[in-house]
Amino acid sequence: MGKKLLFVYNPRSGRGLIKQNLAEIIDVLTKGGYDVIAHPTQAAGDARETFARMAGEVDTVVCSGGDGTMDEVVDAVMKYAPAMPVGYIPAGSTNDFANSLAISKNMVEAAEDIVVGDIYQCDVGAFNDKHFIYVAAFGMFTNVSYETDQTLKNNLGHLAYVLEAGKQLFNIPSYHIMVDADGRKVEGNYAYGMITNSRLVGGMKNITGRAVDMNDGLFEVTLVHTPTNPIEVNEIIQALLNGAETSLVEKVKAKRVTIDSAEEIAWTLDGEYGEAHTHVEIENRHKELQLFLNRRKPVKLVSPNN
Ligand SMILES: [Mg+2]
Secondary structure, eight states: OOEEEEEEEOTTHHHHGGGGTHHHHHHHHHHTTEEEEEEEOOSTTHHHHHHHHHGGGOSEEEEEESHHHHHHHHHHHHHHOTTSOEEEEEOSSOOHHHHHTTOOSSHHHHHHHHHHOOEEEEEEEEETTEEESSEEEEETTTTHHHHSOHHHHHHHTHHHHHHHHHHHTTSOOOEEEEEEETTEEEEEEEEEEEEEOSSOBTTBSSTTOSSOOTTSSOEEEEEEEOOOSHHHHHHHHHHHHHOOOOTTEEEEEESEEEEEEEEEEEEEETTEEEEEEEEEEEEEEEEEEEEEOOOSSOOOOOOTTO
């Protein structure tokens, strides 16, 4: 008897890429010894709900879509079946998580790599009662991903995010927050903050810092002070894109981060809306995601400096 595999895919991700590959992916997974139950997501939230409903009936879950679809699946896996191995076949327009781990962009090859069966124990973020796979952020740019519509994302890919982000440079928010990162405390006015476990965010390679390790139990925490003039805006952009030094951008590594504010602050988790909060507790769940990753071929990890 084959093991049961739930294949949850977003048929709209990345220009509907899955359409040309679906039959072959299911064939590869079946040849790999799985009985495949395929579920095209019907709406936002459906990937999460489908896994929650079927967690007790399957041995494995494979997700195909963008980072948002993977976020839903991983959140549900962590809640309902944390030991279950998870496979990822990236199909979105910006796949930071998959690129960080050098998961194949060729969908059939990504499926072939899953059936090899090797597991990579990846860190996962806990965010209050939710989970995220690679980024929790607030402030400037964070509404870019979910405000950029799917048609625009499909047609322009990464450029759609950049265009939307550009518009926001003229309307920079400021939040007064208290941050505790493994006991190191800061308080002040910040325009942007991100807690990441990724070599890329928004397709940008230098933005999370250097020597990023996705299973070291630590996040990279980046906090951007509210700029007060265009020169400071430019300094911040140079720091984020090229790693230039500035006191306007603080970077630390931490396992546990709490952020408190008097006002509610809207968050984004893996590019999806993560609701507004006055208190967030973020914790690195070390090696808790059992991710299929083929480690038998040379891994071309993204170097932090190119
Ligand atoms: Mg890490």
